[in-house]
Amino acid sequence: MNYEKCMQDFLDYIELERNLSPQTLKGYRAELDLTLKYFKSHNLPLDIGEITIQHIRKYLTYVKKERNNSPASLNKKISVLRSFFNFLTNDDSYGIKINPTFRLSQIKKERKLPQILSLEESRKFLLGIKEVSSYPKRDYAIFLMFLHTGCRLTELKELTITSVDLQEKYVRFFGKGSRERIVPLLDQTCEALEEYLKIREPSIETNQLFLNSRGRPISKEIIAKTFKTLAQKTGVYKKGLSVHKLRHTCLTLLLKEGIDLRTLQEIAGHADIATTQIYTHVAQVDLKRQMNKHPLAKKIEDNLITE
Structure with a gap:
């Protein structure tokens, strides 16, 4: 055929x-x-x-x-x-009896650790938005949503007003393959969204939550460009950092705080837990760095006090 x-x-x-x-x-x-x-x-x-x-x-x-x-x-x-x-x-x-791809193996690749913001940089970035953004309430709500929920750029861009329940404090995302997941919202995120909704002024009839400066549905390109501008203005920008890295930042920070992989997988919306496991490598890099602060990290002989 x-x-x-x-x-x-x-x-x-x-x-x-x-x-x-x-x-x-x-x-x-x-x-x-x-x-x-x-x-x-x-x-x-x-x-x-x-x-x-x-x-x-x-x-x-x-x-x-x-x-x-x-x-x-x-x-x-x-x-x-x-x-x-x-x-x-x-x-x-x-009429095919034998799959010709059956014996094909996946090619091994080096798993690069994602570029992320530290906890201190994340706080500095969020606080700085209110000072340097032209649309502080909208941008604060957008980037707080990224850092609190670990959502993807497309997921945030496509959020509607009805996908967010501020009374029950949750957001409904539709991820890859149209998979639906519900992620709880923190009080701080709900407050930021409430403040944004007070000044949200659509110029056309739309249910999309986040709008651009003309009152129309915001695009992924504008969100990405806004992030880079704000990251530079707040002093947290570094080479390789993009708006998608806020998702990595959120998931890594959650893992460091002790959230188990299965829960993290649900929050992230990963179909395969193997995808989630890369964040364990990020946490381990930080763990090794912290272990270097151990009081016995130096040679014992260097710390001996001679009488």
């Missing part, structure tokens, strides 16, 4: 039955389109039943060497192709 027909069947399946987000669907389509273009340009089989693991390995070698794909990008391609062929293998109508 033709690759393009199978690809469209798969995309219809993940959109309708798995209910993946438009952004995720777009990513799957782009990966499968790239594979198709490579197969066409290199005269490889376009009949889905003739594709072997050797063909797929040639493609992965190509994107690694010619397109300089990182291990993370290669693993994404492997994951998409594996899902695609799993779908085809599980349906007898496609």
Whole structure:
């Protein structure tokens, strides 16, 4: 059966039955389109039943060497192709008995620790917003929400007034794959949102919670740009810091305070606890740094007092 027909069947399946987000669907389509273009340009089989693991390995070698794909990008391609062929293998109508991606292994990659703000820097940043922001009540509520709930940029941007319950003190997020989760709100966050709602003035009819300076739904780009400006003005900006790192900051600070990984996974909205475990590495780096302050860290001989 033709690759393009199978690809469209798969995309219809993940959109309708798995209910993946438009952004995720777009990513799957782009990966499968790239594979198709490579197969066409290199005269490889376009009949889905003739594709072997050797063909797929040639493609992965190509994107690694010619397109300089990182291990993370290669693993994404492997994951998409594996899902695609799993779908085809599980349906007898496609006539595929052996999944050609079955023996493909994920590529090991170095796990980089995320850039974060310290507790002191987080406090300095939040306090400084009220002094340097052109829209202090809105910006304070936005960045307090990031640091208190660990939400993603897209999740915050898409928040509606009805997704926040200030009486019961919780917020309802819709994360990756449209997965819903409820995160409790702290009193301080509720107060900040109440103050913002008092001055919120939409110029069009919209239920979106956070608005730009023209009273329209705020964009991710504006939030990111505002964060960088405020981080610079408050003196906490450093190379590699972005608004997404506020999520990492929140989750790391919670872990340091003793929250267990399963609870942290629920707050973060991670589908796999392995994703959450990277924060343990961040906490351990801080732990090692603190251990260097141990009174017996120096050589014992250096601390002896001679009589």
